Amino acid sequence: MKKYEILEHKADLKIRAFGKTKEELFLNMMLGMQESLQAEKRKEEAKREIKIESNDLNSLLVDFLSELNYLNETEKEVYNDIKFKEFSAVKIKGEVLGQKVESFEEDIKAVTYHSLDIHQKNGIWQATVLFDI
Amino acid sequence: MISKKDFIKLNDWLWEIPKSFRADMRVPARAYVTEKMLEESFEDRSLKQLVNVSTLPGVINYSLAMPDMHEGYGFPIGGVAAMRIADGVISPGGVGYDINCGMRLLKSDYLEKDIKPHLENLAAEIQKEVPSGLGRGRQIKIDIQSIDRVLEGGARRLVEQGYGEKEDLENCESNGRFPQADVDNVSEHAKNRGRNQLGTLGSGNHFLEIQKIGEIFDEEIAKTFGLFRDQVVIMIHTGSRGLGHQIATDYIKIMMQAMQKYDIRLPDQELAACPINSREGKKYFSAMACGANYAWANRQMIAHYVRKAWKSILGEKASPLSALYDVAHNIAKIEKHKVGGKKIEVCLHRKGATRAFPPEHLEIPEKYRKVGQPVLIPGSMGTASYVLVGTREGEEAFFSTCHGAGRTMSRHAAIRRFPGKEVIRDLKEKGIIIKCRSFRGIAEEAPLAYKNIDDVVEIVHNAGLSKKVAKLVPLAVVKGE
Numbered sequence: 263m264k265k266y267e268i269l270e271h272k273a274d275l276k277i278r279a280f281g282k283t284k285e286e287l288f289l290n291m292m293l294g295m296q297e298s299l300q301a302e303k304r305k306e307e308a309k310r311e312i313k314i315e316s317n318d319l320n321s322l323l324v325d326f327l328s329e330l331n332y333l334n335e336t337e338k339e340v341y342n343d344i345k346f347k348e349f350s351a352v353k354i355k356g357e358v359l360g361q362k363v364e365s366f367e368e369d370i371k372a373v374t375y376h377s378l379d380i381h382q383k384n385g386i387w388q389a390t391v392l393f394d395i
Numbered sequence: 396m397i398s399k400k401d402f403i404k405l406n407d408w409l410w411e412i413p414k415s416f417r418a419d420m421r422v423p424a425r426a427y428v429t430e431k432m433l434e435e436s437f438e439d440r441s442l443k444q445l446v447n448v449s450t451l452p453g454v455i456n457y458s459l460a461m462p463d464m465h466e467g468y469g470f471p472i473g474g475v476a477a478m479r480i481a482d483g484v485i486s487p488g489g490v491g492y493d494i495n496c497g498m499r500l501l502k503s504d505y506l507e508k509d510i511k512p513h514l515e516n517l518a519a520e521i522q523k524e525v526p527s528g529l530g531r532g533r534q535i536k537i538d539i540q541s542i543d544r545v546l547e548g549g550a551r552r553l554v555e556q557g558y559g560e561k562e563d564l565e566n567c568e569s570n571g572r573f574p575q576a577d578v579d580n581v582s583e584h585a586k587n588r589g590r591n592q593l594g595t596l597g598s599g600n601h602f603l604e605i606q607k608i609g610e611i612f613d614e615e616i617a618k619t620f621g622l623f624r625d626q627v628v629i630m631i632h633t634g635s636r637g638l639g640h641q642i643a644t645d646y647i648k649i650m651m652q653a654m655q656k657y658d659i660r661l662p663d664q665e666l667a668a669c670p671i672n673s674r675e676g677k678k679y680f681s682a683m684a685c686g687a688n689y690a691w692a693n694r695q696m697i698a699h700y701v702r703k704a705w706k707s708i709l710g711e712k713a714s715p716l717s718a719l720y721d722v723a724h725n726i727a728k729i730e731k732h733k734v735g736g737k738k739i740e741v742c743l744h745r746k747g748a749t750r751a752f753p754p755e756h757l758e759i760p761e762k763y764r765k766v767g768q769p770v771l772i773p774g775s776m777g778t779a780s781y782v783l784v785g786t787r788e789g790e791e792a793f794f795s796t797c798h799g800a801g802r803t804m805s806r807h808a809a810i811r812r813f814p815g816k817e818v819i820r821d822l823k824e825k826g827i828i829i830k831c832r833s834f835r836g837i838a839e840e841a842p843l844a845y846k847n848i849d850d851v852v853e854i855v856h857n858a859g860l861s862k863k864v865a866k867l868v869p870l871a872v873v874k875g876e
Contacts, residue, residue, distance in 0.1 A: 395598075
């Protein structure tokens with residue numbers, strides 16, 4: 263199973279991620295997004311607590327990625343792992359881990375609901391998210 | 396699926412999908428396109444989105460698409476819709492994530508031949524002065540209180556602090572300040588994203604260009620605008636950066652949750668909307684006004700940096716850069732328009748569309764009032780840009796016109812087809828200097844990944860939405876450091 267793939271889109275960034283569990287799906291979507299920023303990393307490590315509450319799983323994914331986008335931009339960090347302390351269809355608590363960043367190549371404006379899709383097929387979760395860049 | 400047979404051709408530049416096309420349409424949907432462009436529009440979902448906009452409560456006359464339309468979020472890019480205040484809605488998707496993304500044009504007294512020997516240094520100095528905001532270059536972090544003042548005061552706040560001239564405000568839509576701004580309706584997240592991005596260009600299609608006036612179409616109006624052939628001008632294209640994106644993100648979420656309460660059902664989540672007069676609608680409008688003010692302040696700060704670079708290369712005594720105009724192309728405004736013979740207040744959404752007020756309109760600077768509002772249309776990188784002017788005929792489109800070229804190819808496809816090095820070589824062959832630290836950034840914005848700007852402008856000109864005044868040709872393209 264691949265972690266994620268970048269799909270063709272005219273103006274923006276479309277990522278499809280996979281996971282055996284929802285937790286893994288969220289992690290892999292995070293990796294797709296974070297790697298797309300093409301950050302020039304510094305050696306310093308970064309660690310941030312996150313807490314997201316939403317109405318449903320779709321909003322939870324969008325809100326989670328939006329929070330990462332906020333942290334990327336304001337803290338100048340990029341993340342490659344997450345330790346979940348709590349995970350349900352409407353709530354995430356955990357810690358994202360990564361590195362401090364010198365500069366980004368890509369600038370994500372926002373995480374959108376456009377063509378947003380999360381479903382399970384043959385035991386594998388997959389999600390598609392479009393990022394406005 | 397929408398196809399050509401669903402359209403009525405009104406004239407060579409205007410096509411209509413009647414209200415009967417879909418049961419949930421409240422008004423017809425209209426697209427300002429040629430037959431060829433219409434056929435190309437079926438490749439993405441922009442026309443479906445245009446029909447979706449026509450289902451919004453309170454929408455007046457038509458949902459409209461400009462010729463540079465392409466698929467957006469909720470609204471198509473190039474979408475225009477006016478809503479009745481009494482029963483209409485306001486939609487963050489009708490403004491876009493980049494609130495008050497827009498254009499500013501600075502003009503000089505110099506001819507191309509005067510600047511040519513300094514062009515390389517000038518482009519390099521501008522690049523050094525203007526940060527992209529993605530890491531490199533100057534970094535300033537301002538505190539939340541200062542952000543609040545910018546959100547309230549817009550470009551005016553910066554001019555008060557010495558970052559510009561009084562004339563900059565006179566020559567700016569809404570004088571660079573939306574009075575309805577209320578900082579209490581902007582989240583800490585949004586403010587934090589804005590703290591270190593004031594005066595930054597951003598990435599993607601945002602740019603700075605040193606251009607010359609290549610062609611004048613209307614001598615008299617050009618004279619009123621202070622434009623002449625071979626004159627060197629500088630064009631700035633950017634918006635409200637992370638702060639605006641966060642306001643949009645925050646309010647799409649708020650409205651998606653609140654819609655049920657108002658019994659609003661929409662065909663697309665990204666259209667999320669609330670009544671203009673509701674608590675959520677009012678809060679969004681005042682937050683959006685803050686985002687718009689930040690964008691005007693951002694372009695003001697960038698203009699300041701450009702002027703600094705200008706002086707540093709051409710000398711303190713060089714004649715200064717003055718603002719022709721500054722105009723938004725992603726914004727919602729309360730404006731008065733004639734509807735059914737009566738002038739009424741409407742909430743006008745322009746997403747990837749530019750306001751183009753006609754002659755004698757009171758909201759345009761006095762010195763332009765006789766001829767109409769200047770309209771600034773950027774082309775894709777390395778191609779022409781235009782200065783247009785608003786017309787009386789523009790009334791049929793709520794005095795709105797196009798905003799640029801509009802993408803036709805994905806960024807990835809562009810990177811695959813046009814390696815950055817080749818794009819730079821092509822630009823160089825045309826004599827255009829390019830300052831950008833990323834080959835990828837260049838490839839993504841390759842001119843062929845966009846519609847032809849000349850075709851787009853020809854349509855709005857022929858349809859009468861705005862008239863051509865001058866064509867601007869790039870001399871140097873600058874992406875921020």
